[in-house]
Amino acid sequence: MPNIKQIAEAAGVSVTTVSRVLNHHPYVSESKRKAVEEAIALLNYSRNMNAVHLIKGSTQTVGVILPRINLFYFARMMEGMAQEALKYNYKLMLCQTAYRPEEERRVLEMLRDKQIDGLVICSRSLPLDQLEAYAEYGPIVLCEMVKDRPLSSVYFDHYASFQKAIIYLWDKGHRKIGFTIGRRNSPSSRRRLKAYTDTLRTLGGEPREDWILGGCSDIEDGAALVDRLLSLKEQPDALLITGDQVAAGFIFTARSRGLQVPGDYAVIGFDNQPISEIIGITTIDNRLSEIGSRAFEIVHEQISGQLNGPVTEEFSFRFIERNSV
Amino acid sequence: MPNIKQIAEAAGVSVTTVSRVLNHHPYVSESKRKAVEEAIALLNYSRNMNAVHLIKGSTQTVGVILPRINLFYFARMMEGMAQEALKYNYKLMLCQTAYRPEEERRVLEMLRDKQIDGLVICSRSLPLDQLEAYAEYGPIVLCEMVKDRPLSSVYFDHYASFQKAIIYLWDKGHRKIGFTIGRRNSPSSRRRLKAYTDTLRTLGGEPREDWILGGCSDIEDGAALVDRLLSLKEQPDALLITGDQVAAGFIFTARSRGLQVPGDYAVIGFDNQPISEIIGITTIDNRLSEIGSRAFEIVHEQISGQLNGPVTEEFSFRFIERNSV
DNA sequence: CTGTTAGCGCATTCAA
């Protein structure tokens, strides 16, 4: 592969001139530009971008931390980011960490080592303090509620949406309300738990530990939920299921066992995933794709200096009434 | 951010020595190693990886071309790749191209420009000839059947699986068989079309143009399929639906309209997606995750020189009989 | 408008 010097020689100009035409600078005579372009074509030249990155100190690449790409929740966010990245000609480094702290740390180190210019964290296991230590190396945006830290945050209010859903169920006459979560100890799960406890207490209901059903991320988990519920001493009559795929798995399996949804169980799903419309699941749209694109956009604005300091943006949710309650 | 020179000064050694401890070379005295490590810790130093990439001529990064990450088919492959990439400490650059040729080309140029060391193409719109031109810059693996070209290929046999499914339907007494596809003109779709035509002709059946239903990628498309079918003059009584999400959308919507599946329509899905087990869809497992991980592995083996020249690997499929036929 | 020159931060040959 030829380098810039060889192009300069072939075109009979200096490397600077070659660099200028490469970067579309003005002040290059038409004749020399032609000569350079011809040499480039002739020798099939292309820049070594690593040299450009080295000199510029940036890579036009943003990293994305998520546990698993093959979950609707994250795939949808990623899609939003990818669309945005395309606009600005940025690249996305996908880092599927499976919630392993050491992998998350490796990505943070990529930020420090200048392999990426910024970072979006969809979900994490590392404590905020550890993330914070890397904020000096480049913008970091979290897709969860974070305030008063050098980290940006784009999120949707899990607390308020849970509250809304619980009140809706309560108004429909349900008193035994349970809910599912993915990871037990994630920041979002903790917010939801708090909303569950607070809201039920306020209403005069009873939050119950055994109605908090962990480990529900995918459709199979929803299917397995039926048996988990049936094995409880006392069963809830309504469920908030965080993820419409999970809800769909539950509803389908429950019905195939002769249980009624709604009826035996009222269900509210989350994310307004396409399946929820088809099955008619009442759900809460938390605008994942928009959160993803906005997260990328913030990173980009911070990299390019249009935005200074961390920002926090809350997205409002949309309650969608269908036929599962 | 300090550089290697400053570390050398702080530690009272030469940059070479610093470089040696950075790269875990032997022949560094314990005392100097200590001094260097202390200086690194003290100044909070880390390497600028772009300089390393420049000098080494590689980035430990593999690009992935796919149209949309939020489709099960691609998310699953990506997951396989990501798992493999983790093993070798490689990074993955996700390039969601929406089948736009100019975006695909941009990724190929990244290969040429040394921003990525290799490339996996899950699905494409560019012709093979154009891809081939970039093969000299680094290993390219396609997830489709490609032979006798400087491109590697890991694929699952769409022809044989379609054939198998059609014969199965035929044996069950179905004579009016149609099928869905995503893009009309993709290489895989063409293979399937050929299998459809060949197999039905051999059996004495009638392949029909109006029973080839394009534009089916997601669950909503499956739901919409019901009306499309009902509006046909003559309807098929059996369908191959490429993607269990699509099949699920179809089955659910059909049933909610009072149609029977199986009964009014027999359905065979594809991919053995989790939803197919829950709904009981007869399907063909094409081992997407394995294809993804093997694709990455091949790129990696070729980058590291363990493998020379393009390889072609076919994965066998698995027919899974459930209750939709 | 153009070219000379000095780095960007690091790995590596070569000589000691």
Add this chain to the structure above:
DNA sequence: TTGAATGCGCTAACAG
């Protein structure tokens, strides 16, 4: 076991 010197390929300040 160590270090000086060279260069990876490119950009940009500077001088003309």
